[in-house]
Amino acid sequence: MSNVIQLPGQDRANNALAKTIAGPWPSYAAFKGLPERERWVLYGSAKAYREALENQGFVMAEGYDDFVRRVTRELSL
Template sequence: MIKTNLNHPAGLRPSARVVAGPWPNYTNCRNLPERDRWEIYSLAKAGRMALEDRGIVMDEAYDQFIKRVCTELDL
């Protein structure tokens, strides 16, 4: 779900959009070889960066995102 940020919290551009989820779940990749799981991890980070570069703001903090993806991928 993408919603327009009407309150413009500090640090956000007025045109920023906040993504409230749902987030992709990576647990189905947990049984892949470790090398493949690291590849999925890199793709997840690149995907998030691409969204942020377009002005999308996630309501899941970056540290929480990294922790969640690492847990789901068993890294």
């Protein structure tokens, strides 16, 4: 699957995959050396950013549970 992003308002019926974001996903591994409080803040920010994209109609190819597992693993939470 390619990295396809469709702008809001484009015809969803003509291109069902157009609003799917397939990655690459941002990595949070570089932040695992931060204090735990800051890592939790980053985790919350990652979830809020994903939610904002989904509220705009974008679909992530990475399932939510996989997203949570990946981000918590990368942040050592």
